Amino acid sequence: MSLLQVNQLKKVYTTRFSKQQVEALKSVSFEVEQGEYVAIMGESGSGKTTLLNLLAALDQPSGGQILLDGTDLTKITQRQISAYRRANLGFVFQDFNLLDTFNVADNIYLPLVLAKQKHQVMAAKLDKLAPRLKIDGLLEKYPYEISGGQKQRVAIARALITEPKLILADEPTGALDSKSTDSLLEIFEQIHQSGQTILMVTHSIKAASNASRVLFIKDGQIFHQLYKGDMTNAKMYQKISDTLTMLLSGGQ
Amino acid sequence: MFFYTRLALTNLKNNAKFYLPYLLSTIFTTALYYIISSLRFSESLQDHSSLIAFLDVGANVIVVFAVVFLLYANSFVAKNRKKQLSLYNILGMEKRHLIVMMMVETLITAILAIGLGLLAGIVLSQLMYLIIVNLTQASLEFIITVPLVSMYRSALLILAILGLSLLANLVRVIRSNPIDLLAQQSQGEKEPKTKIFLTLVGLVSLGAGYYLAISITDPMAAITMFFVAVLLVMLGTYCLFTAGSIALLKGLKANKNYYYLTRHFTAISGLIYRMKQNAVGLANICILCTCVLVTLSSTICLYSGIEDSVQLQCPVTQMITTYYAEDQELLENIVKKNIESISYDDYFSIRAYQTIGLVQGTSITFDPDQFDNFDNYATINILSQSDYNRGFNQDLDLHGNEIYLYSNYGYKENRITFANETYQIAGTITQKAIMADNSYSPKQLAIVVNDETIANIAFLKNSSPKFTIGFNSEADLEPVIEQVEADYTSSKEKVLYSLTNIDQQRAYGYELYGSMLFIGIFLSLMFMMAAVLIIYNKQLSQGYEDQNKFEILQNVGMSQQEVKQAIQSQILIFFFLPLVVSVIHLGFAYKLILNVLDLFLIGNTNNYFKATLICIGALVVIYCLVYRYTAKTYYQIVKK
Numbered sequence: 001m002s003l004l005q006v007n008q009l010k011k012v013y014t015t016r017f018s019k020q021q022v023e024a025l026k027s028v029s030f031e032v033e034q035g036e037y038v039a040i041m042g043e044s045g046s047g048k049t050t051l052l053n054l055l056a057a058l059d060q061p062s063g064g065q066i067l068l069d070g071t072d073l074t075k076i077t078q079r080q081i082s083a084y085r086r087a088n089l090g091f092v093f094q095d096f097n098l099l100d101t102f103n104v105a106d107n108i109y110l111p112l113v114l115a116k117q118k119h120q121v122m123a124a125k126l127d128k129l130a131p132r133l134k135i136d137g138l139l140e141k142y143p144y145e146i147s148g149g150q151k152q153r154v155a156i157a158r159a160l161i162t163e164p165k166l167i168l169a170d171e172p173t174g175a176l177d178s179k180s181t182d183s184l185l186e187i188f189e190q191i192h193q194s195g196q197t198i199l200m201v202t203h204s205i206k207a208a209s210n211a212s213r214v215l216f217i218k219d220g221q222i223f224h225q226l227y228k229g230d231m232t233n234a235k236m237y238q239k240i241s242d243t244l245t246m247l248l249s250g251g252q
Numbered sequence: 253m254f255f256y257t258r259l260a261l262t263n264l265k266n267n268a269k270f271y272l273p274y275l276l277s278t279i280f281t282t283a284l285y286y287i288i289s290s291l292r293f294s295e296s297l298q299d300h301s302s303l304i305a306f307l308d309v310g311a312n313v314i315v316v317f318a319v320v321f322l323l324y325a326n327s328f329v330a331k332n333r334k335k336q337l338s339l340y341n342i343l344g345m346e347k348r349h350l351i352v353m354m355m356v357e358t359l360i361t362a363i364l365a366i367g368l369g370l371l372a373g374i375v376l377s378q379l380m381y382l383i384i385v386n387l388t389q390a391s392l393e394f395i396i397t398v399p400l401v402s403m404y405r406s407a408l409l410i411l412a413i414l415g416l417s418l419l420a421n422l423v424r425v426i427r428s429n430p431i432d433l434l435a436q437q438s439q440g441e442k443e444p445k446t447k448i449f450l451t452l453v454g455l456v457s458l459g460a461g462y463y464l465a466i467s468i469t470d471p472m473a474a475i476t477m478f479f480v481a482v483l484l485v486m487l488g489t490y491c492l493f494t495a496g497s498i499a500l501l502k503g504l505k506a507n508k509n510y511y512y513l514t515r516h517f518t519a520i521s522g523l524i525y526r527m528k529q530n531a532v533g534l535a536n537i538c539i540l541c542t543c544v545l546v547t548l549s550s551t552i553c554l555y556s557g558i559e560d561s562v563q564l565q566c567p568v569t570q571m572i573t574t575y576y577a578e579d580q581e582l583l584e585n586i587v588k589k590n591i592e593s594i595s596y597d598d599y600f601s602i603r604a605y606q607t608i609g610l611v612q613g614t615s616i617t618f619d620p621d622q623f624d625n626f627d628n629y630a631t632i633n634i635l636s637q638s639d640y641n642r643g644f645n646q647d648l649d650l651h652g653n654e655i656y657l658y659s660n661y662g663y664k665e666n667r668i669t670f671a672n673e674t675y676q677i678a679g680t681i682t683q684k685a686i687m688a689d690n691s692y693s694p695k696q697l698a699i700v701v702n703d704e705t706i707a708n709i710a711f712l713k714n715s716s717p718k719f720t721i722g723f724n725s726e727a728d729l730e731p732v733i734e735q736v737e738a739d740y741t742s743s744k745e746k747v748l749y750s751l752t753n754i755d756q757q758r759a760y761g762y763e764l765y766g767s768m769l770f771i772g773i774f775l776s777l778m779f780m781m782a783a784v785l786i787i788y789n790k791q792l793s794q795g796y797e798d799q800n801k802f803e804i805l806q807n808v809g810m811s812q813q814e815v816k817q818a819i820q821s822q823i824l825i826f827f828f829l830p831l832v833v834s835v836i837h838l839g840f841a842y843k844l845i846l847n848v849l850d851l852f853l854i855g856n857t858n859n860y861f862k863a864t865l866i867c868i869g870a871l872v873v874i875y876c877l878v879y880r881y882t883a884k885t886y887y888q889i890v891k892k
């Protein structure tokens with residue numbers, strides 16, 4: 001069975017002031033296997049963030065089903081959802097979402113503290129994780145003292161430290177320069193290699209060409225998907241950009 | 253010019269969140285100053301000299317406070333506009349344009365503040381006039397007064413303060429570099445360092461202040477030490493809010509097993525930053541609340557003690573005391589002749605030695621060289637049996653060391669020792685009038701001894717007894733007393749007597765303590781306004797600080813409920829710390845204030861306790877209301 005199964009997922013936003021409804025997701029279905037690295041691409045406004053928010057159980061779908069390891073996320077009660085999210089999902093955001101009032105180590109500890117873990121246990125986990133993400137020299141620093149690329153690595157560490165089943169990343173390279181982007185993609189590649197399942201929304205073709213599969217989303221629907229298979233990054237890059245051109249020109 | 257006016261108006265409107273409270277504070281200050289000044293210059297109040305004196309003091313306090321407070325309020329607005337101004341600058345407005353724009357803004361503020369402030373002031377001052385007349389029980393008609401000099405002074409005061417603010421803002425703009433300004437806002441803040449020295453200074457001075465407050469029993473020392481204690485406690489408050497709070501929080505943070513608990517984790521780190529940025533503001537709120545509590549509780553206590561104290565001091569409606577024993581017959585004849593025309597009763601006349609003594613157990617010491625604890629002192633009248641019998645139509649017959657005793661506080665022993673002699677108490681006297689006008693202390697004793705004994709009491713030989721006539725009457729005594737005076741002066745060159753009239757005493761008490769209470773309420777209003785504005789400003793700044801926090805914490809796996817609880821508890825600690833500390837301050841100041849009050853008025857321990865409880869209760873209620881109302885701003889910002 002797949003790790004993640006999304007069946008006919010629908011999301012309709014109703015704005016409070018106008019009666020107008022926005023159908024952000026029409027009917028989205030796809031599956032993600034254990035250990036897969038999936039990229040999601042699409043124009044802005046196509047519903048990528050909405051999709052990720054639903055997968056993260058940060059928002060309720062208007063219809064459809066999300067099964068993570070056989071558990072239906074839409075059926076989990078509000079009271080349990082945070083604990084579930086904390087235990088099973090990790091997030092990486094475009095704007096890092098680090099708290100200025102915590103130093104790097106405490107930012108990473110945050111989900112563990114919320115899960116009521118002992119300090120010694122947390123420290124041991126961080127000791128193992130920090131060198132892999134090349135942040136072992138930054139632990140005592142504060143977010144405003146480090147660069148964007150470093151911040152994003154800290155955010156990844158925070159997502160990984162709970163050993164989640166699935167990492168969800170929303171444009172993680174969106175705020176980074178090309179050099180930081182490269183090193184961050186390397187890190188994603190590396191954690192993928194270690195068996196981590198990743199779902200990453202991205203605008204960057206380069207980022208997407210690292211993934212084992214790319215989903216294209218348009219107007220709230222999955223429009224196309226590409227498997228990397230044995231392709232080189234360069235070949236994959238070419239294919240993605242062709243698909244995007246087609247997508248933008250509106251063709252089928 | 254039109255362009256600038258429109259721009260300025262738009263700016264003020266767009267910054268309403270910051271600007272409106274500032275404008276309101278300015279209007280409020282104008283109104284307060286106008287009100288107190290218009291009362292000060294109100295023609296009908298000019299005869300009440302102690303009221304005028306208090307109004308003068310009040311007006312001066314308001315001036316000083318207004319300058320400090322409005323400059324603070326201005327700097328808060330200015331800080332939060334930095335970004336806007338630098339944006340204008342980057343978009344092509346030159347500094348001189350900005351300067352003109354800011355001048356126009358200040359002008360608009362001045363017009364609004366003076367216009368609305370005076371309007372509110374003129375309306376409210378009529379009400380205040382009624383209140384002050386009521387509190388001081390002055391028999392005055394209601395007349396509408398609008399003294400021009402007060403309008404002029406209020407306008408001048410506000411113009412001066414706004415001018416100063418403008419100057420400060422201009423200096424800020426001229427000195428600023430727009431790029432810096434834009435960059436500054438996004439910069440994170442360093443975690444504060446632990447300042448051990450300041451923390452120690454805070455602990456020591458707060459401890460010393462508290463110690464002074466609870467250890468001083470001499471009311472004379474209390475009055476001077478009061479200010480020393482106040483200064484020490486203030487210093488301690490500032491140090492402990494700024495350095496102490498952070499030292500404490502960082503100490504907690506260093507304890508890893510404590511810090512990394514879900515309950516403490518976000519709270520401690522969050523509070524460290526909140527305290528770093530806001531400690532002085534919180535200390536200010538705390539001091540202001542303490543001021544309100546002290547001012548209100550003591551003035552309410554004094555005011556509510558007026559009647560008790562008048563009753564204590566005046567056993568009858570009218571007393572006339574002469575210091576010359578040889579005048580007594582003359583005086584008594586004159587008085588008797590003049591009061592024949594009115595109805596009166598309880599007439600008495602007594603000759604007594606009036607003194608003060610330190611009462612310890614059953615012994616009295618008469619020549620204390622140091623006043624220690626007022627509670628142990630009594631005013632004492634000593635009189636001979638024959639004087640007592642004559643004055644009160646009695647027929648006591650005392651032998652040897654027998655005495656009769658009057659005490660207003662229930663003296664229970666059967667003997668009493670003074671001047672190296674022990675006397676047996678043969679009976680008690682109940683006439684309050686026996687104290688004559690020697691009755692200003694909460695403890696009173698009168699001792700009647702037989703005529704030989706009194707002649708042998710050594711220390712009385714150097715002093716002379718006073719002669720007092722007293723009676724109760726409902727009639728208008730003014731013409732009677734005037735006639736007594738006329739008759740007396742016609743036969744004597746010097747007038748050597750004093751008059752104690754219960755109505756005059758009461759009027760005097762109401763004027764003095766009524767004025768004090770009025771000023772107390774007035775200043776408390778001002779302190780409260782300042783505290784409210786600071787609280788509001790803190791809610792604004794905390795709101796902006798916390799805007800992202802909610803979202804991030806939810807994203808990392810806190811439920812909305814948990815986030816709300818975590819941040820709410822921080823905000824509650826943050827805002828209620830000043831209130832709690834101010835109540836603790838008052839608790840320690842309690843005895844000291846009571847000691848100082850002892851100098852003014854008598855018999856008020858119970859009153860003061862009640863007044864304090866009422867004030868604390870009222871402050872807590874008002875504080876909670878203000879908190880709840882201002883918290884709306886906070887949640888509006890955070891929810892965005």
Ligand SMILES: Nc1ncnc2c1ncn2[C@@H]1O[C@H](COP(=O)(O)OP(=O)(O)O)[C@@H](O)[C@H]1O
Pocket residue numbers: 013014015022023024042043044045046047048049050051
């Ligand atoms: N909270 C919301 N309320 C109403 N409409 C929303 C909300 N969030 C997103 N939308 C709308 O849903 C659509 C998809 O948005 P989003 O998922 O953010 O797109 P993407 O991340 O692909 O740029 C857009 O049209 C957007 O305006």
Ligand SMILES: [Mg+2]
Pocket residue numbers: 048049050
């Ligand atoms: Mg998006």
